[in-house]
């Protein structure tokens with residue numbers, strides 16, 4: 001066997017591993033590998049390398065998971081900040097109202113009673129919405145991984 005023949009076979013090895021050779025070419029590579037330990041070793045090394053690259057590829061996070069992470073950073077951060085402002089503002093308002101109420105206590109008027117009822121109702125609705133969202137959080141996370 002000449003050196004050129006080895007060269008030619010080795011050039012075809014990776015195509016052979018990828019299954020890109022014609023039946024005739026593949027036959028030629030197999031016959032040569034059977035009779036040539038040197039090329040067989042090169043083939044086995046190449047196969048091992050390719051398998052390693054493939055498992056490395058599977059180990060790295062899929063692209064859509066990266067996109068999901070990006071999206072959650074861009075969407076969730078402002079949303080959380082929004083909730084923080086709403087809750088913070090609401091808490092400040094409640095404290096202010098409580099302090100004002102204690103300082104200037106007098107029998108509440110009908111308007112004030114109605115305003116209080118509306119305010120308390122709003123707070124309860126908001127609290128229920130928050131409770132609902134917190135309850136759904138693990139499900140959201142689970143669904144995200146599933147995709």
Ligand SMILES: [Zn+2]
Pocket residue numbers: 005006009032036038039040
């Ligand atoms: Zn050879």
